[in-house]
Amino acid sequence: MKRRWPVNVMCGLALAAASTAHAGDALCPGPTAGNGQVKAVMVAIQGLEKTLNAEQRKSFERPFDRDSATRWSNLPVGITPRAGLRLGDLDEKQDHAARGVAAAALSACGLEMLDEIRVADNVLKAVDERKIGWDGGNYFMSVLGTPSERKAWMLQIGGHHVAYNFTFNGNREGATPLFFGTEPIRFNVGNVAYEPLAAQSSAMSTVARALASHPEAKLSGTFTDVVKGVVVIPVPGKMPTGGTDTGFPMSYPTGNSDRGILYGALSATEQAQVRAAIESYASLPGAAITQPLVAAYESPAALAETFVGYSGATDLSARGAYVRIDGPRIWMELVVQPAVANPAELHYHALWRDKQSDYGGEIGH
DSSP: OOOOOOOOOOTTHHHHHOSOOOTTSOSSSSOOSSTTOHHHHHHHHHHHHHHOOHHHHHHHEEOOSHHHHTOOOSSOTTTSOOOSEEGGGOOHHHHHHHHHHHHHHBOHHHHHHHHHHHHHHHHHHTTOTTOOOOOTTOEEEEEESOOOSSSOEEEEEEETTEEEEEEESOSSOBOOSEEEEESSSSEEETTEEEOTTHHHHHHHHHHHHHHTTOGGGBOSSOOSSOTTSOEEEOOTTSOOEEEESTTOSOOOOOSSTTSOEEGGGSOHHHHHHHHHHHHHHHTSBOHHHHHHHHHHHTSHHHHHTOEEEEESOTTSOSTTOEEEEEOSSEEEEEEEEEOSSOTTSEEEEEEEEETTTGGGGOSOO
16 A cells, blocks of 8 residues: 555654643644544545545445444454445545545544554555455545534544544534554554554553552453453354444443542652543544543543553553553553464554443434
8 A cells, every 4th residue: 555645743642751731732743634623524525525436425425323333343354344435445536535534534643543554454464364354455434424514423434453433513522432453563664664553552551550559550350352342253263253333332330349540549640641641542533523522531520530440561561461541431441462463473452432422422322
């Protein structure tokens, strides 16, 4: 895949390293022109649709219903087929227009992550002996419902290791579910070095190292994947099946047991590190989408009921290392898994969900 969508910003690293961060600050050092504003996203979608033929528009436009909304995955398309407009099928003019849609909805950080995850898939494509669908072209874009400045609709962009699900004009702000991962964790293509989740893994690792000095922060059990991700059905000796969000609505832990340590029990420095981790995830959608959410997550009342926990290696250097932020609405997690292409190596899965506003609160609980 030719990398036609270059973005050159240090995504989220400034936030991840900051000791003081506030919800009103810019969530990404390099916001895009659209920055998640609904009108800008609509204009970009109109521009893309003008370049598509009838068959492509039919793939691009899907109903805004539960089945369509929850049909995202982090599995390759050979395991979990996707619906939508396949980005790898677009000509140069169409690709440029699709880029415009992504740029309108995402921050520069979110664009760069999408680019780099697709490059990672092309690295995997070279070793895809089982033909499970690793390919930077196997990423898709869909509009669910009719774009409007008033009525609810969704934009989905995703494939293996990324799922952006943005709901506009919903009952609540809709940035989630938002999944992202990478295999390999770090890699070179030509003279370019890539680390798609550098900001998020660094921020979460900083939190985990801080939590290691608090025994009550350690979670019981071991973790093999994100806890609230897609529903995968193992099949002995074969590829798994399922792999979409059929488990929605999710149930979440309640009470004080085995959820980690309360935010309020942390030092001021540790609290700032937790906020920086939250904002590293929230740096991916355009700020118009996520700023209201971060303000809600970081309100004093919400933080007073927010737990932070970890399991395994605190530097994210080993299989099973896991970090979680769990508040009244927020659910952010990151886990270290063995790589699929080379099990001797590692890869990351990360997930952001909102207990109240997944899919903009438009799909019934």
